[in-house]
Amino acid sequence: MDRDATSATNLLERKNILIADILTSVRDYFNLALAPVDDTASTGQTAERSLAMETKLSAMIKSTEDLVSLSRRIRELWIIGALKPVTGEADQGMDMDSEQVFSLLGALRERQRQSLLQHAAAAGGGFTYEVGGLDGPAVPGSESK
Structure with missing residues (x-):
């Protein structure tokens, strides 16, 4: 496999991993947010759930930022690749x-x-x-x- 194909595969794999991370974080966040709270919940349990929700939200934001960064990297590679000079054989x-x-x-x-x-x-x-x-x-x- 040549370098360009390997690079494209790696970028595609990174994209898939980031999207899976985002979806997992969203699922976990909603599971935490929608879990029923009974009258016997202590302050510690409530604080733990709040901290877990903040952690999942932070993970979601980080994965989204990474996905935007990856998108920018792909655009840069595409533009740089498009600007390579065309050889005479390819031109013909x-x-x-x-x-x-x-x-x-x-x-x-x-x-x-x-x-x-x-x-x-x-x-x-x-x-x-x-x-x-x-x-x-x-x-x-x-x-x-």
């Missing part, structure tokens, strides 16, 4: 891929035109269809002389 591959995508889009566009023309002909016509650029029709009066 992207050009070939983009040409394929544009030709597929052109074919899809032509099929949609033909479908529209067939539907219009079946409905009795009533309009004309002009093939133009992707920028849309020219604005009247803006033609160059």
